[in-house]
Each structure stands twice: as structure tokens, then as C-alpha cells.
Amino acid sequence: MSGKIQSKMFVEPGTILDILKKEVDNGFSHLVTVTAVDLKESIELIYHLSDLKGNIKHVSTRIPRDKPEIATVTTLTPGADFYEREITDLFGISFYGKQTTTGRFILPECYPPGSPPPLLKNVDSNQVKDTLGKQETCEFKATTLHAPLSPESVVVPVGPYHPAFKEPEYFSLVIDGERIVKAFLRIGFVHRGIEKAAETRSYLRDIFLLERVCGICSASHSWCFVEAVEKLLGVEPPSRATYLRTIVAELERIHSHSLWLGLVGYWIGFESMFMWVWGIREEIMNLMEEISGNRVHKSFVTIGGVRRDVSDSLLRKIQEITKEFGKQFENLLDTLVSSEEVIERTKGIGKYDIEVARKFCTVGPVRRAAGELFDVRKLEPYGAYTEVDFEVPTEEEGDVYSLIKIRVKEVLESINIIHQLIEKMPSGNPVPSRYFMGTVPEGEAYGRIEAPRGELFYYVKANNTHNPYRVKIRTPTLANIQLVANILEGYSISDFPVIVTSIDPCFSCMDRVTVINSSTGEKTVLPVKLLKEKRRR
Amino acid sequence: MNKLRARLEIITSAFRNILSTPITQPLATSLHNQQVRGIPMLDSEKCLGCSLCARSCPPGAITMVPGGKKVIAGKEVQRNIPSFNYYQCIYCGLCADVCPGKAITMVKKQPVEIISLSLVAIPITDIEALKVLFAFVSLLFLNFLIYWISGKIAPKGKHSSKAEEPFTGGVATKLPVYRYHIDELYIFIVLFTMLEVASFILILESSLSSTFFLSLLFLAYLLILTLNLLHRGVEE
Numbered sequence: 001m002s003g004k005i006q007s008k009m010f011v012e013p014g015t016i017l018d019i020l021k022k023e024v025d026n027g028f029s030h031l032v033t034v035t036a037v038d039l040k041e042s043i044e045l046i047y048h049l050s051d052l053k054g055n056i057k058h059v060s061t062r063i064p065r066d067k068p069e070i071a072t073v074t075t076l077t078p079g080a081d082f083y084e085r086e087i088t089d090l091f092g093i094s095f096y097g098k099q100t101t102t103g104r105f106i107l108p109e110c111y112p113p114g115s116p117p118p119l120l121k122n123v124d125s126n127q128v129k130d131t132l133g134k135q136e137t138c139e140f141k142a143t144t145l146h147a148p149l150s151p152e153s154v155v156v157p158v159g160p161y162h163p164a165f166k167e168p169e170y171f172s173l174v175i176d177g178e179r180i181v182k183a184f185l186r187i188g189f190v191h192r193g194i195e196k197a198a199e200t201r202s203y204l205r206d207i208f209l210l211e212r213v214c215g216i217c218s219a220s221h222s223w224c225f226v227e228a229v230e231k232l233l234g235v236e237p238p239s240r241a242t243y244l245r246t247i248v249a250e251l252e253r254i255h256s257h258s259l260w261l262g263l264v265g266y267w268i269g270f271e272s273m274f275m276w277v278w279g280i281r282e283e284i285m286n287l288m289e290e291i292s293g294n295r296v297h298k299s300f301v302t303i304g305g306v307r308r309d310v311s312d313s314l315l316r317k318i319q320e321i322t323k324e325f326g327k328q329f330e331n332l333l334d335t336l337v338s339s340e341e342v343i344e345r346t347k348g349i350g351k352y353d354i355e356v357a358r359k360f361c362t363v364g365p366v367r368r369a370a371g372e373l374f375d376v377r378k379l380e381p382y383g384a385y386t387e388v389d390f391e392v393p394t395e396e397e398g399d400v401y402s403l404i405k406i407r408v409k410e411v412l413e414s415i416n417i418i419h420q421l422i423e424k425m426p427s428g429n430p431v432p433s434r435y436f437m438g439t440v441p442e443g444e445a446y447g448r449i450e451a452p453r454g455e456l457f458y459y460v461k462a463n464n465t466h467n468p469y470r471v472k473i474r475t476p477t478l479a480n481i482q483l484v485a486n487i488l489e490g491y492s493i494s495d496f497p498v499i500v501t502s503i504d505p506c507f508s509c510m511d512r513v514t515v516i517n518s519s520t521g522e523k524t525v526l527p528v529k530l531l532k533e534k535r536r537r
Numbered sequence: 538m539n540k541l542r543a544r545l546e547i548i549t550s551a552f553r554n555i556l557s558t559p560i561t562q563p564l565a566t567s568l569h570n571q572q573v574r575g576i577p578m579l580d581s582e583k584c585l586g587c588s589l590c591a592r593s594c595p596p597g598a599i600t601m602v603p604g605g606k607k608v609i610a611g612k613e614v615q616r617n618i619p620s621f622n623y624y625q626c627i628y629c630g631l632c633a634d635v636c637p638g639k640a641i642t643m644v645k646k647q648p649v650e651i652i653s654l655s656l657v658a659i660p661i662t663d664i665e666a667l668k669v670l671f672a673f674v675s676l677l678f679l680n681f682l683i684y685w686i687s688g689k690i691a692p693k694g695k696h697s698s699k700a701e702e703p704f705t706g707g708v709a710t711k712l713p714v715y716r717y718h719i720d721e722l723y724i725f726i727v728l729f730t731m732l733e734v735a736s737f738i739l740i741l742e743s744s745l746s747s748t749f750f751l752s753l754l755f756l757a758y759l760l761i762l763t764l765n766l767l768h769r770g771v772e773e
Contacts, residue, residue, distance in 0.1 A: 201595075208595030208629055276550075282560045286572070293574035299629045307634070335546070338539055435635055437593065 002227040002382060002447040002458075008046065008060040013070050016061050020047060020073055023059065027051040030374075031073070031361050032448070033474035034083040035459045036091045038121045043068060043091060048446065048457070052372070054379035056448070068093040079361030082482055083474075090195075092117035103141055106188045110135035118196060125196050140170070140186060152176055156493070160189050167507040171500075175493055183488040183496075187481070187507050198471040203229055204437055206468065208299060210458075213473060214506055215296050216256050219248050220451035222301045225471070227382065228447035228460040229303055232440050239384075241305040241430035243421050246384040247318070248291060248300050249449075250414040250421075254325070255284045256452035257407040260504045264404060267497040268345040273336070280328050283321055290314060304432035315422050326415040333408050346400040350499035352487050353398055360482040364454020365406050366503050370398035376450040383449075388420040400502040407504075439466055451476055453504050477506045574630045575643035577621055581605065583640035586616040590632035590641060598625035599632060677733055684726045724765060728758050 011019045028049035035046040039062070047059040063070055072095040073080045084095045085105040104111065107118070111132060118128045132138070140160070159170040168189035174182040194213055198206050211222040223245055230237065237245075258281040265273030285295045291310055292298035300306055310318075336342050354370040367374040375392045377385045393409035395402035440462035447458035454476030463469040480503045488499055586607055591599040601617035608614075619632070619641070633641045735754055 202593075204593055204631075205595045208627065208631070272547075279560050289572045293572065293630065294628075297627070297629075299631075307630075335543060339543070435593065435631070437635075 002224070002231055002380075002449070003056075003445065004231045005058055005444040005446060008058045011059060011061050013045075013061045013063045016045075016047070016059070017071050017073060017076065019059060020049070020076055023049050023057060024076060027053075028055070028057050029077075029358065031077045031080050031083070032056070032455070032457050033459075033472070034080060034087060035470075035472040036087045036093065036119075037461055037470045037472075038065075038091065038119065040121055041065065043093060045070065045087070045093070046459070047073070048459070050379075052374065052379070056380070056446070063093065070095060072097045074098055077361060078359050079479065079482055082478055086478075090117055090119040092120070104188070106191045108132065108138050108188075108191070109141050110138040118193065125193065125200065128193070128196075140189075150176065153181060160186075169507050171496075173488075173493065173496065178492045178494075180488050180491055180493060180496060183485050185481070185485045190507060195471055195473060199467060199469065202437065202466045203303065203440060203468065204435055206471070207302060208297075210471070210473070211297055211299060213475065216259065216506065217252060217451045217453065217456070218296060219245075219252050219292075219298045219300055220449060220456055221473075222299070223249060223383075224447040224449045224451075224456050224458045225460065226301050226303055226447075227449065228445040228458050229436075229440065229462075229468075231445040231447075232443050232460065232462050233303070233436070235304050235436075237305050238428050238430050239426045240309075240428040243384045243425055244306050244310055244430055245301055247310075247418055247421050248288070248298060249383070250418050251284055251288055251291075251318075251322075252298075253414045253452045254322075254411050255281055255288070256504075257411045258284070258329075260407060260501070261404065263501055264346075264400070264498065265342075267501050268342065270341060270345075273342075277332065280325060280332075283325055287318060287321055291318075302432065303436040305430045307431065309429065309431055315425060319419060319422050322415045322418050326412060329408070329411055329415075333412075336408070337405065342404075343401065345498065346404060348397075349400045349491065349495050350487050350502050351397065351399045352483060356486070357398065357483065360486070361479050362454075362483050362503075363476050363479045364450070364452075365403060365410070366454065366480045366483065368392065368394045369402045369406050371396045374455075376448055376455050380448060384421055385417075387424060388417050390417050390420075400498055403502050437466075439464055440468070453477060453506060454480060475506065477503070481505060573645060574628055575645040576623065576626065576628055576647075577630070577632050577641050578644045578646075579619055579621070580640045580642065581618050583638045584616075584618045585638045585640070586618060587637060588617060588619070589635050589637065590619050593631055593635050595629060595631060596625045596627050598622045598627075673733065673736075677730075680726060680729050680733070683722070687722050687726075724758075724761055727761065728754075731757065 009019070028051045030050045030052065032048035032050050035048065037044045037046070042062040042064055044060055044062050047061075049057045049059060061070070068091070070093060072084055074084065074095075075097065081098070082105075084098070087093050088095060089105040089107045103109070111118075111128075115131050116123045118125075153174055153176045156173045156175055157170070158173065159165055160168040170186040170189070172184040172186070173180050174184075194209065198209055201209060207222050207225060210225045211218045213221045258277050262274040262277035262281070265271065265277065288298060289295045291314065292300040292308060300308065352370060354372055357367050357370040357372070362370075363374065371394055373392055373394055376382070377390075378392055390413050393406050393413065395406050442462055442464045444459070444461045447456075447460070449456055456476055457472075457474040459470070459472035460468050461470040484500055484503055484505070488496060491499060581604060586601075588601045591601050599619045599621055602620045603615055604618040605616050606613045607616035630643050633643045731754060735750060
């Protein structure tokens with residue numbers, strides 16, 4: 001459940017590490033994200049901490065604008081690395097005590113180092129456009145090794161535009177024979193500055209803008225934002241509206257997971273599976289078009305309800321089609337799980353354990369595949385999830401095979417949820433009489449829902465005007481991608497696409513990351529030794 | 538056993554797929570079904586000119602342009618009506634939902650089909666654009682005027698019957714009238730028209746390097762001159 005941020009824990013910047021350590025020991029071990037807000041005289045950093053029972057805590061600290069420095073918390077939770085680097089780029093705050101802080105993170109390299117960070121309030125978005133427009137070239141700096149690890153190792157650059165990729169991303173793989181020794185990842189080629197754009201639009205227009213963060217989980221994004229705004233306004237949507245939102249969200253989960261399953265088939269070289277799954281997925285897409293009027297950007301959720309009512313005959317149609325879909329999917333599951341080709345290409349590939357998953361703050365199916373029941377639908381029930389009875393599947397192994405099993409089971413569970421919701425559907429008018437176009441009273445709220453890829457987090461700060469003061473988005477992929485760069489090492493190069501796809505990455509959602517992989521202790525020792533030896537020679 | 542079953546399934550699904558129609562629908566047919574939201578169309582008679590649609594449009598695809606008059610408290614005042622940019626439109630249907638006068642409706646057509654319906658007389662309010670347009674049109678007019686006058690004042694005459702027939706015998710029933718233009722003037726007119734067209738292109742496509750373009754034109758002019766000289770040399 002999302003909520004208005006009623007109480008924040010105000011701490012001094014110097015003590016942040018000690019305070020967070022105490023909170024982590026108290027059980028608030030999952031760092032949801034770090035939000036930076038420019039308060040004009042100072043910059044506020046909010047650490048959103050969650051425990052595994054559904055409680056959330058906000059630790060706030062204010063740092064002066066002229067000396068933006070704070071200690072890093074990566075020593076406590078390595079997963080905070082990306083959140084901090086994002087803030088470094090967008091707010092100009094430096095985090096001392098970090099091992100790897102070079103280069104741009106989500107901004108392009110041609111953004112001059114001396115220019116003001118774009119998300120500060122005194123920076124106009126046109127100013128940013130001008131600065132970038134004046135640059136002659138905007139070449140990215142490939143993050144890779146400066147010298148080969150050994151005479152046998154080769155650096156294979158993949159991307160940023162590569163026929164095999166659906167979205168621009170850059171991988172630099174250091175390989176030794178067939179084995180990946182080290183993987184470097186550079187993302188952020190599709191950074192669009194949506195957070196800045198959201199500050200200049202009204203709340204109603206923002207719903208449509210934020211929906212376009214992702215094309216696959218678009219309803220989740222708009223719902224999450226609307227949840228936060230509704231909490232700020234104190235508006236409770238009609239119960240029929242929450243039911244309809246939940247149905248659309250679950251249909252979206254079905255379509256997202258089947259899309260992913262098709263892609264995995266494609267990456268393991270099983271293209272019939274790709275065609276097969278995407279073929280049966282088309283029924284769900286048509287259903288979503290019939291419900292909302294569009295296949296992809298549904299624009300279904302609005303503040304105070306939904307934009308269209310769904311007739312009873314359509315609800316019955318949803319029930320029939322999802323039932324048929326479930327049958328076909330179960331059939332598919334039988335074939336997949338017993339198919340030797342699929343098992344051999346996925347079992348034991350990209351393995352990680354729960355400790356690693358926790359360390360990198362992973363969310364969603366990636367966390368659940370390692371054996372932890374971490375699902376916002378269960379932890380902080382929102383929408384109509386309190387009224388249905390469902391299970392969240394978990395697995396123990398934490399490899400690609402268990403990710404496939406989890407997602408397929410989730411699809412079947414989603415169909416179960418939809419059927420229960422349609423049975424219990426309350427009557428009433430879910431469409432608000434007029435759209436919300438007024439001002440939002442001052443306050444802060446967060447939205448936290450379970451998107452198909454995992455926990456999605458929105459932070460909205462209002463200041464009694466028509467436009468939000470600050471919108472912070474933390475997409476599930478940003479949390480999960482840190483794991484991938486880590487688990488790639490040691491696997492064969494032919495497994496690389498499968499492992500990257502296994503977390504269901506959405507680079508456009510994340511649209512921001514420059515990563516230098518901080519690998520585990522023993523592995524970094526090896527290249528340093530080798531480098532030293534090379535130098536001696 | 539499992540493998541046998543899987544193979545059987547593959548064969549049956551292959552046969553089924555041969556006989557069935559494609560799963561995906563063509564866009565043209567899906568435009569006319571009842572599922573899509575359609576595209577916004579304005580009924581300018583009903584429009585109140587409140588500009589609520591322009592303020593709520595998520596991508597900012599609606600601009601208010603002057604169109605018609607409205608009566609407020611007995612006085613006629615200028616009314617602004619929305620104009621849609623269908624390239625920016627995301628077809629969300631919000632403008633139709635917020636419209637208090639129900640002047641905007643979502644119709645299930647292609648934008649091209651209704652664009653002629655929604656066209657209104659849009660006066661060019663930008664005075665600078667008008668000046669540029671006027672300059673171009675007057676220069677082009679002057680150009681053709683010079684050509685026309687030069688044609689009038691140039692010597693004209695008829696070829697003798699001998700000139701028409703290289704071989705003896707037979708006289709053409711109707712002799713054509715030739716007009717002897719001044720060569721230099723002709724080249725000047727050609728170049729001037731070329732310059733005019735080039736300037737238009739440069740204004741429309743500002744990304745082109747203008748110096749490169751103009752030097753190319755100059756080269757073309759020199760080429761025409763040399764060709765002309767050569768041609769005359771051969772004649773002489």
C-alpha cells in the first residue's frame with residue numbers, strides 16, 4: 001500500500017551511516033531507493049527503507065547546497081551504488097568513500113562537467129537542451145579494461161546498437177576462451193529526463209507522461225503515480241475502480257511475462273517457442289485494447305478512478321478468454337518444463353543465492369527465484385489484492401530455469417486473481433465525474449506497487465500548485481541490473497544473452513545507468529595481480 | 538512417449554496454422570472496429586473557445602488559433618478554437634472527455650481522412666513570415682516580368698522559306714515566328730530563378746550549409762556560361 005509520508009526520521013548528514021546500520025539491524029534491510037529533493041536552500045536526501053513485513057521508513061537528511069557531500073552507504077548495502085550514482089549525476093552530490101566513481105552515470109558524456117546538474121530547481125530544461133545541442137559529438141566512453149587480463153583474454157564489445165538488442169545498451173565482455181571473465185555494462189542511451197519534464201506539467205498530464213516510462217508495464221507506472229497523488233489528496237477511488245485497475249494490472253502481468261518467456265525462447269535459440277508464446281499473447285493484447293482502447297499505452301487509470309467503465313459482457317469475455325489462455329499456457333508449461341533443450345540451456349545458468357539477491361536490493365521475480373517471498377502485493381496490499389486469495393510462487397535455486405518456472409506460475413496465478421475479481425466485482429460508477437485539474441496540497445507521498453518486473457516505487461512531493469514539485473521514479477530494472485553484471489562472470493559467452501534477459505531488463509525504463517561492475521573480493525584480486533605481473537615484465 | 542506426444546503436437550499445430558488466418562490484425566481493419574479510441578475531431582460550431590483541451594492535452598498537441606467570433610455579453614469578440622497537430626497527438630481521448638460543449642469527438646478514422654474536415658481559415662499572424670513571403674513572391678514576379686519584357690523588345694522575325702527547307706522544292710504552309718532573346722539575359726533569368734528556389738530550400742531546411750550550397754550554385758552558373766560560350770564558338 002502506498003501512503004502519505006507522515007513522519008520522517010531527520011538525522012544529521014554525518015551520522016547517516018550509523019543510523020542506517022541501526023535500522024538495518026532492526027530489520028529494515030531493503031533499501032528501496034534514495035531520493036534527492038532540491039529544497040532551494042539545501043538538498044534533502046531521503047533513504048526509503050523497507051523491512052520484509054511491509055513496513056517502510058523514511059530517513060531524511062539535509063545537506064548544504066554549496067558543499068554537497070555525504071558518506072556513501074554502499075559499504076552497508078552494495079545495492080545503493082546505482083541510486084547514489086544517479087544522484088551524483090542529477091544533483092551533483094558527491095558520495096565519499098566509494099570505490100568506483102568515474103564518468104557519467106545517466107547523463108551523456110558530452111554533458112560538460114562544469115554545467116549545473118540538471119535536476120536542480122534553478123536549471124531550466126531548455127538550458128540543458130542548449131548545452132547538449134552545442135556539443136559537436138556525444139561519444140560515450142566505453143568502460144572497459146585498460147590492459148588485457150592475460151595474453152589469452154579478448155575484449156568483445158557488444159552494442160550500443162546491435163542487431164541482437166531490442167534496446168540500446170553496451171556490454172564490454174572480457175573473455176578468456178569461451179568464459180566471461182569480467183563484464184562491463186554501460187546503459188543510459190535512452191535517458192529522456194522524464195523526472196524533470198514531470199515537474200513542468202500538471203498532475204493530469206503527468207499521468208500520461210509517466211505512463212510512457214515503459215511500454216510494457218505502462219498501467220503499473222500510471223497506477224503507482226496515481227496512488228501517490230490520491231494519498232496526497234486524500235481521495236479514495238470507488239471500489240469498482242480499484243477492482244478494474246487490479247484486473248488491468250494482472251492482465252499486464254500476464255502479457256509481460258509471456259512476452260519475456262518468448263524472448264527467453266528466442267535467446268536460447270528456440271524460436272518456435274517465441275512465435276508460439278507471442279501468438280497466444282495476442283489474445284490478451286486484444287483484450288486490453290477492448291478494455292482501455294489501446295494495446296500498449298492504456299491510459300486507463302486516472303486520479304479518483306478509471307477512465308472507462310467495463311461492461312458486464314466484456315467482463316464475461318475476459319473471464320472466457322483468460323480461461324482459454326490459462327489452458328494453453330498450462331499446456332505450454334508441460335512442454336517447456338519437460339523439454340530437454342530448455343532444461344539444458346537454462347538449468348544452473350546464471351545462479352545466485354539469496355544473500356547476493358539481498359545485497360543488491362533486487363526485487364520481484366528475481367528475488368523470489370532465490371527463495372524469498374518478496375512481493376508488494378503481499379507485503380503492502382494495495383488495490384483489490386486484499387480481497388482475493390492468491391499465492392506467490394517462490395523457488396530455491398535462483399537460476400534461469402527457476403525464473404522461468406516462477407513467471408509461468410505467476411501467470412496462472414494472475415488468471416486465478418482475475419477470475420476471483422470478476423466474481424466479486426462490485427457495482428457502481430468507477431469513472432470520476434470530472435478530471436482532476438486542481439492543485440494538490442503540500443505534502444509528500446510514495447507509491448509502491450508490484451509491477452510485472454518487481455517492486456515499482458514513486459515518490460511525489462507537492463507544494464500546493466498544479467504541478468508536482470518532485471517526482472522520483474525507481475523502476476524495478478534499476479534494482480535488478482546490478483545483480484546481472486555480477487552473475488555474468490564465469491559463464492560461457494553463449495549464455496550471456498540468456499542471463500541478461502533472465503531478469504527481464506527494461507533498459508528504457510531504467511534509461512539511466514552507467515555501470516562499472518563492482519565484483520566480489522576474490523575476483524578483483526586476480527586482475528590486479530595479473531596487471532602487476534604484466535607491468536613487471 | 539513424451540517425445541512422441543510433443544512431435545504429434547508439433548505436427549497438429551503446424552497443420553492448424555497452415556489453415557488458420559494470421560493472429561495479428563492489419564492496422565486498417567483495427568481502425569474501424571469498436572475497440573480503438575479513434576482520433577479527435579473538432580466541430581467548430583459547437584466549440585466555446587474555452588481552451589480547456591489545450592491546457593489538458595498531455596503532449597501539448599493542441600494549439601488555440603483564432604477562428605470565428607463569439608458573443609460575450611452582447612459584444613462580438615475573437616474566439617480561439619483548437620487546432621490539432623496529429624503528429625504529436627497520442628490519441629488518448631482526453632480532449633474529448635474534458636470538452637464541456639462536446640465539440641471534440643473521437644472518430645474512428647485515419648487522420649488524413651478527417652484533416653480536410655477540420656481545416657479552418659488560419660490567418661498568418663506572424664508579420665515576419667508575411668514579409669519574407671511577400672519578398673519572394675515579388676522577386677519571382679519581377680523575374681518573369683523581365684523575361685516577358687525582354688521577349689517583347691527583342692528583335693523578332695520569320696525565317697525565309699529557304700532556311701526552312703534545306704532541299705529545294707516545297708514551301709511550308711505556315712512559318713513559325715522566332716523571337717531572338719538576348720543570351721546573357723536568358724542566363725541571368727535562369728540563374729535568378731535557381732537562386733530563388735535555392736533560397737527557399739535553405740529557409741525551409743536550415744540544416745544545409747548555406748555557403749556550400751551557394752558555391753555549388755555559383756559553379757553551376759559558371760558551367761552554364763562556359764557551355765554557352767562554347768556553343769557560340771562552335772556556331773561561329
